[in-house]
Amino acid sequence: MMSQEKVPAAPAGSGSEQAQAPGKLEATLIEQRATGRKLLVPYVTAGMVPDWPEMVSAALDAGADAVEVGVPFSDPMMDGPAIQEASRRALVLGTSIQGVVAAIAHLNAIGTPAPLFIMSYYNILFRLGLKRAALTLARAGITGAVLPDLPLHEATAWISEAAEAGIANVMLVAPTTPDDRLRSICNAASGFVYGVGRMGVTGEQTDLARTSRQVAARLKAATSLPVIVGVGISTPEQAVEVCQDADGVIVGSGVVRRIMEGSSPGEITRFLGSFRRALDAG
Amino acid sequence: MIRENPRSDDPSRSSAPLVSEPPNHAAPGARKDNPMGDPGPRGYFGDFGGQYIPESLVPACQELEASFRTAWSDRSFRETLDGILHNYAGRPTPITECKRLSDELGVRVLLKREDLTHTGSHKINNVLGQALLAKRMKKTRLIAETGAGQHGVAAATAAALFGMDCVVYMGEVDVHRQELNVFRMKLLGAEVRPVTTGSRTLKDAVNEALRDWVANVGQTYYCIGSVVGPHPYPWIVRELQTVIGTEARSACREILNGADPDVVVVCVGGGSNAAGTFAGFAGTTAQLIGVEAHGGAAMTRGIPGVVHGMKSMFLQDEDGQILEASSISAGLDYPGTGPEHAWLGSTGRVRYATADDVEVLDAFSLLARLEGIIPALEPAHALAFVIRAARAGEIPSGASVLVTLSGRGDKDVAQVLEVIGP
Numbered sequence A: 001m002m003s004q005e006k007v008p009a010a011p012a013g014s015g016s017e018q019a020q021a022p023g024k025l026e027a028t029l030i031e032q033r034a035t036g037r038k039l040l041v042p043y044v045t046a047g048m049v050p051d052w053p054e055m056v057s058a059a060l061d062a063g064a065d066a067v068e069v070g071v072p073f074s075d076p077m078m079d080g081p082a083i084q085e086a087s088r089r090a091l092v093l094g095t096s097i098q099g100v101v102a103a104i105a106h107l108n109a110i111g112t113p114a115p116l117f118i119m120s121y122y123n124i125l126f127r128l129g130l131k132r133a134a135l136t137l138a139r140a141g142i143t144g145a146v147l148p149d150l151p152l153h154e155a156t157a158w159i160s161e162a163a164e165a166g167i168a169n170v171m172l173v174a175p176t177t178p179d180d181r182l183r184s185i186c187n188a189a190s191g192f193v194y195g196v197g198r199m200g201v202t203g204e205q206t207d208l209a210r211t212s213r214q215v216a217a218r219l220k221a222a223t224s225l226p227v228i229v230g231v232g233i234s235t236p237e238q239a240v241e242v243c244q245d246a247d248g249v250i251v252g253s254g255v256v257r258r259i260m261e262g263s264s265p266g267e268i269t270r271f272l273g274s275f276r277r278a279l280d281a282g
Numbered sequence B: 001m002i003r004e005n006p007r008s009d010d011p012s013r014s015s016a017p018l019v020s021e022p023p024n025h026a027a028p029g030a031r032k033d034n035p036m037g038d039p040g041p042r043g044y045f046g047d048f049g050g051q052y053i054p055e056s057l058v059p060a061c062q063e064l065e066a067s068f069r070t071a072w073s074d075r076s077f078r079e080t081l082d083g084i085l086h087n088y089a090g091r092p093t094p095i096t097e098c099k100r101l102s103d104e105l106g107v108r109v110l111l112k113r114e115d116l117t118h119t120g121s122h123k124i125n126n127v128l129g130q131a132l133l134a135k136r137m138k139k140t141r142l143i144a145e146t147g148a149g150q151h152g153v154a155a156a157t158a159a160a161l162f163g164m165d166c167v168v169y170m171g172e173v174d175v176h177r178q179e180l181n182v183f184r185m186k187l188l189g190a191e192v193r194p195v196t197t198g199s200r201t202l203k204d205a206v207n208e209a210l211r212d213w214v215a216n217v218g219q220t221y222y223c224i225g226s227v228v229g230p231h232p233y234p235w236i237v238r239e240l241q242t243v244i245g246t247e248a249r250s251a252c253r254e255i256l257n258g259a260d261p262d263v264v265v266v267c268v269g270g271g272s273n274a275a276g277t278f279a280g281f282a283g284t285t286a287q288l289i290g291v292e293a294h295g296g297a298a299m300t301r302g303i304p305g306v307v308h309g310m311k312s313m314f315l316q317d318e319d320g321q322i323l324e325a326s327s328i329s330a331g332l333d334y335p336g337t338g339p340e341h342a343w344l345g346s347t348g349r350v351r352y353a354t355a356d357d358v359e360v361l362d363a364f365s366l367l368a369r370l371e372g373i374i375p376a377l378e379p380a381h382a383l384a385f386v387i388r389a390a391r392a393g394e395i396p397s398g399a400s401v402l403v404t405l406s407g408r409g410d411k412d413v414a415q416v417l418e419v420i421g422p
């Protein structure tokens, strides 16, 4: 692991956790980036099919550098049709945060080649209690959390609980985020910074939005944290293109749609393998 | 004023503390004489409110708050809006004293007649203000969510008046339940987009409108229909509905020889007609009661949560998954309540109660028969509470009771026919 100093930024709402050594998610991603490779971070909605942990393993088999596990919420405001439907199915199947955490703990006990982190909506953690939520995630070996409905100015309490529990607080930056705010967000984030590639919700797109590379370039100029772009990255070509500026990509809706259409774990590995090869070839 | 009824088994019916002196808890920035003040730049009413939105929408909400602050303190904006409310929407609305209903109940019932506004409900007060603001912000496209269709119709009306494009999101279930309102919106030139995700009702329509806003934020103004959503919406909508309370207070003083009503009772869905009414009386000694649908009682049966951009009270399971509300009135079919209500409930300034479908239908019929006014099913909840509380002696005889009649019942007549038969 290499120690990583962050670019001094505008005074942020965070503070004390900046002094801490980077957690596992951040350290791993920085290490991989240092080898010169681009980062591949697939997303799977937990509970959308009974064998979803095998889908996480399938993503890892494809050479993922980390896997984002979605904890389903009844009102996924930032998600498009595919992840909405996956979330709905997961809830119909009785998926709960406790179940997801237990399943991830099990995967971690067997051993994963790359870190797992979660994405969910704030209410799920709020209901659990922020301290308890952070400890629960940390104990299961979950390395970070992305909460798309928790912007910087509401995140103070969560940032300190997450830091105390040693899990990364991945934060999002949008194409509309002004520069000074972007710097404050980078300063408060840990793990990586999630560049929102387009103005819109998650979902597959035929074209890469021009904003995807723009947000990546702006972030790269502002932070030494890994910069990973998600929302609308649907093909290996798009991934390669955005990685001319970004350190990596998140691939979500394409994975989730294929799983809903009945793809086997092997097919998911092959699908994500095409991203891995394209990114490695550059 | 209102006495407890110890025999009741409904927690919302018996938990009322006797509030004689309203506590004057002030929100940050609130004026001393009006506890319903400015929630400040972060939009908090006590612990409730805030701005729990995707980063993509943060600049838009900040722009909206700044624009509203400027417009609201701009005399010419206020005068323009007042003119439209007067000449187009028919304000001020009267207060009607219900002689026969009062005799029947032994309390003095006054109705604030929002049913007499253009489009037939208080929703018009909000949309005219927001559409005027949208124009001022140079937005060309108005989007809205709707449940029953009242807010959708109002938004489509305002869009027609101001020459803006209008898209209304409506749950597929509600599209079928409210065919006539869907047709009205189309006549007014709006596009109605059925929402087929989630429970396919109002809460999903809000999600879909928010998703549209994220994708089209530059040109689009999201005209939210109640005192819900991220800051500054709960504050903007309350300010725009305060005209109800302000008018009602001065009209009541004329009728009641300078006194305020003893009790003010208003129905609560998201809570906009209630917030607007309460804002006129929060600084008085009137007892304030908000009445929710039994199947949508976020204040009485919900717990704190964070959804639709706000920290407030929601019906949800232990895991924090939001539940579906269910009520005979589509306008109260929302599993949450605005953050200012969450705060007013937590301080005890407002008491929240519920009314069930059966007593609501009785109240609906009683007002029609005794006063010649067919109310919307939403305010029939407020009437149902008054009828129950007066008959139980919870409201002492002779007390004066103001009820906001938030809308007319025309939209509900077909549904009531189906339920109670010809």
Ligand SMILES: Cc1ncc(COP(=O)(O)O)c(C=O)c1O
Pocket (backbone or CB within 6 Å): B121, B122, B147, B148, B149, B150, B151, B225, B226, B227, B267, B268, B269, B270, B271, B272, B273, B274, B330, B331, B332, B376, B378, B379, B406, B407, B408
């Ligand atoms: C007539 C009427 N009253 C009340 C409501 C509930 O909304 P709010 O609680 O925001 O006043 C509605 C909503 O559709 C309505 O149509």
